[in-house]
Structure formats: C-alpha cells, structure tokens
Amino acid sequence: MANPHRQEKLGELIAAELSELMRTRVKDPRVxxxxxxxxxxSGDLRHAKVMVSVMGTEEEQAATMQGLKNASGFLRHELAERITLRYMPDLVFKLDHSIAEGARILALINKVNQEDSSQPTSSTNEEA
Structure with a gap:
C-alpha cells in the first residue's frame, strides 16, 4: 500500500499534467x-479517478465527458512519457458538480442578503 502523502502528490502531479495536455494536445472539439x-x-497507484468540472449545458457536459473517455488512452500514454512511474494509473473521468453547486449556494446567499437589506427595519418606537 502506498504512502497517503505519495498518493496525494501523485494526484496533484497528474492533475497538473492532464490540465496541460487537455489545453495543448487534445484536439477533440467536444472537450x-x-x-x-x-x-x-488508489492505494496501489494503479487507478486514478479524475474529477472534471465542465462549464456548459448538460448536453455539452455529456459530450465533454464522452470525449475525455475516448481520449483516456491517449492521455494515459502522454502521461507515461511525462511522468516516470512503474505503472501508469488507469484514468477514470468523473463529472464534478462542486463548482456549479458552490455558485448556486453563493447566489442563494446573495439573494437572501438583498432581501434582508431591502426590508425596512423596525424602529424601537414602534415596538414600545
């Protein structure tokens, strides 16, 4: 079993390299x-779950995920050339909704703050 610190560092390295590869080498228009x-x-360093955030409609997100799934072999090969490991992990791409969920929650907080500031405050004379 691998050191948890090594797993984390390898995950960060794979994320950085994949971001660079997606920006420069992937030519699929769906991505x-x-x-x-x-x-x-994973603990045995054989599998990597890659969380991907995609901006766009649900159809665009699905198309992007399909494009990444189709390009996973190419990306794994390119990673193997850039990172020296005994075994290059299998890449599984998962859609990450955390950024969209965070934006939705922030919008709700802003809406509540606007509603609170637009309501007139009651003075102490009215209460007495």
Missing part, C-alpha cells in the same frame, strides 16, 4: 471548457 479539479489515486 470544451473543462478543468481538472481533483485527482484521487
């Missing part, structure tokens, strides 16, 4: 506004 948010590497 649009996608960014790597996190990479989880």
């Amino acid at each position: 649009g506004f996608a960014s790597i948010t996190h990479v989880e590497v």
Whole structure:
C-alpha cells in the first residue's frame, strides 16, 4: 500500500499534467471548457479517478465527458512519457458538480442578503 502523502502528490502531479495536455494536445472539439479539479489515486497507484468540472449545458457536459473517455488512452500514454512511474494509473473521468453547486449556494446567499437589506427595519418606537 502506498504512502497517503505519495498518493496525494501523485494526484496533484497528474492533475497538473492532464490540465496541460487537455489545453495543448487534445484536439477533440467536444472537450470544451473543462478543468481538472481533483485527482484521487488508489492505494496501489494503479487507478486514478479524475474529477472534471465542465462549464456548459448538460448536453455539452455529456459530450465533454464522452470525449475525455475516448481520449483516456491517449492521455494515459502522454502521461507515461511525462511522468516516470512503474505503472501508469488507469484514468477514470468523473463529472464534478462542486463548482456549479458552490455558485448556486453563493447566489442563494446573495439573494437572501438583498432581501434582508431591502426590508425596512423596525424602529424601537414602534415596538414600545
């Protein structure tokens, strides 16, 4: 079993390299506004779950995920040339909704703050 610190560092390295590869080498038009948010590497360093955030509609997100799935062999090969490991982990891409969820929650907080500031405050004379 690998050292948890090594798993984390390898995940960060894979995320950085995949981001660079997606930006420069992947020519699939389906892979649009996608960014790597996190990479989880298994204890035996044989599997990596790549969390991807995609901006766009659900159809664009599905197309991007299909494009990444189709390009996983190419990306794994390119990673093997850039990172020296005994075994290059298998890449599994998962859609990450955390950025969209965070934006939704922030919008709700802003809406509540606007509603609170637009309501007139009651003075102490009215209460007495």
